Amino acid sequence: MITQIDVDDDVALRQAHAATERSAAVDRPWSEPMAFDEWAADLRFKDPGERFELWGAYDEGRVVGVAMTWFPDADNTWMVWTDLHVNPDFRGRGHGTGLIEALTRRTREEGRTTLMTEFHVPGDDLEGHPYRRFALARGFEPGWVENVRHMPLPVPEELLAKHGDSAAEAAAEAYDVTVFTGSVPDEYVQGLCDLYNLLGVDAPTGGIEFEPEAQTPERVHAYWDLQKSQHRTRMIALAIERSTGVVAAHSDLVVPPEPSTQVWQWGTFVHRDHRGHKLGMAVKIANLRHLQEHYPGRSLVRTSNADNNAYMVSINEDLGFEIVERGVAVQMPVKPA
Incomplete structure (x- = not known):
């Protein structure tokens, strides 16, 4: 049976969480289980810019398959995103296919033309x-491939100095690089939103074209409040043009609560008008130094970038990130009803 799950139904949500964690760990020894309360907070979060639905596949009255699904309403309203998982003990019984069929119907009902998902290989x-x-057999088409990389911690200071000193020197000609924890001062929030909104446009995404996102200071503050409630620590390194106060680049690291030993790199982006000053390397290294000073016990940083994003690939390789898997994005064209 395929049906929508009420995110306030604690019993069903715990079953969905268990199925998701079992699925996410297949062939991925580095996968860290996320605590239920932390995971549930993400699903219960109300974002005014997009709607969320949780769909479940039931087997003998228990949730064994999950499709976490987002409907953007403020931008890119032609698409639907989903993250699909089936407990490995229940695969091969049609649960994944049933979830995709349900989401295809929902995509059509919403008048949208593309269903997208990503999986890790x-x-x-x-x-x-x-x-x-599995994806291609059910109507999905290739999108793009991202390299998922890990960098062991701590990064040797001599390596940080080798790349960081020259980057800091180049940036210092016109920019100040500062690390903020949890949030950034109000005068920089809109500038940071501008960078977030351009990331999907400038990042390589195969033949799929995205319009700018519609992040606002209100939405971003809500995300930050959510992360604080989850006991996650977000570190945001900004490069600010000294003469104008413009936010030219950012790099975000997120430290999940213990017992996790990992750190998530959630994004690094340099505005197209400010490239050529080593700002990407400068903000990354500023954040890494801050991380190692305040969280010395963490084991690795996890990041991903498109395999044809030459600039970011070179930065990650210089810092010692190594590929552990690929994130494969696929899309399904959905004809109108």
């Missing part, structure tokens, strides 16, 4: 991996 066999075969 450890190793190099992108073409032959079962997840890819």
